[in-house]
Amino acid sequence: MATLSYPVGVSETTRVMRSDAARTVRAILEAAERVLSKNPAASMEQIAEAAGVARTTVHRRFASREALVDAMAAWATRKFAEAVESAHPESTPPLVALYQVTASVLKVKSDWGFAMSRALSDDPEVARVHADVEERCDRLFRRAQAAGVLRADVDTGWARRVYYALIHEAAQSRDAEPDALATRVVDTLLRGVGTGQGL
């Protein structure tokens, strides 16, 4: 049984957390992202070491490995939603929104790639936010279709999956600057890599 002496996780309580404890939680989350993105099977020991804390401290803050990964997913999901939100995808022309969203999401994705891949969390709140973003994406694509930017004969679901895949691919390039990547993603999404000859 998990009987801990004080609260566990990030937002599981309304209690105020002492600043040093909050720093530790943050350090663990960031270290976990760094370590797990390189090796998803890494041990708690390795994560603790990367965070510069003792393994027991990790267990004090997160009741189990699963709880830690869930907290990462929740954290990254919030960042993700914020990124989409900050791009105002509903109130700008579709093409502009596409660039903005792409650039914002790429930033988050390069920092929280592992956590974001764990989107299928059992936390209903996380699932809700992801469904919400997906819905937003579909709305944006439908607006783009209406504006004649997106072809009307392509399935919106397929378009979204291609979009996600391109973002994922672009996020692997850790070197290039974000704006160039966003441009490349949107360009490839809309025009592909062909000339249009011979079709």
Added chain:
Amino acid sequence: MATLSYPVGVSETTRVMRSDAARTVRAILEAAERVLSKNPAASMEQIAEAAGVARTTVHRRFASREALVDAMAAWATRKFAEAVESAHPESTPPLVALYQVTASVLKVKSDWGFAMSRALSDDPEVARVHADVEERCDRLFRRAQAAGVLRADVDTGWARRVYYALIHEAAQSRDAEPDALATRVVDTLLRGVGTGQGL
């Protein structure tokens, strides 16, 4: 130490393998693909159960978990190379070759998705074959550029990564028929999902 009473793996010996043993090896490889593609951290026990054999039998045939995964990678890599080969990508017009290769690879990928994702094997033979296929892909793309099918201003490396990503994405759709998927992949790769308006 691994001191087994008889040969381990698939092609690690020239000795003739009894037919029932060969069947078992095949069953294990296929079961491992099925199980590991759903859960990469699945235990040998689960793999054995899915293969309908005892766990000890798996260990008799594959000295370690690593050896099993390596054998899967080798097996899938052979299938992969055969698929590319059968499409004759060098001797047909680039556009035709693109369709043929896509369709062939999609078939293999839907059956050996996990094993193929383990492309980065330490087996030099596997690495060689993958590098070979990559080289073939680049050659095909350069021929396509020369033929005016592919834009000259896109990086060949990026085009290949997009191509791989689209194939990966299409392979997730287990329902649709392979030819339709191949068409969709090539279409999206060359034309994207945009109309070309507003760029």
Added chain:
DNA sequence: ACAACTTGCAACACTAATGACGCAAGTAAT
């Protein structure tokens, strides 16, 4: 029929990882 081979089963040893606990030392907030 016979020899060689293969499998399942039961048992075993070993390892790595997880999680819990108490205590001493240190830090934050009042």
Added chain:
DNA sequence: ATTACTTGCGTCATTAGTGTTGCAAGTTGT
């Protein structure tokens, strides 16, 4: 300064997974 909180360290228990071995029973090929 005092109180409450937090951390590191050492330690322990438990579990799950891995890999090995011997043997009886069954199968394959000749």
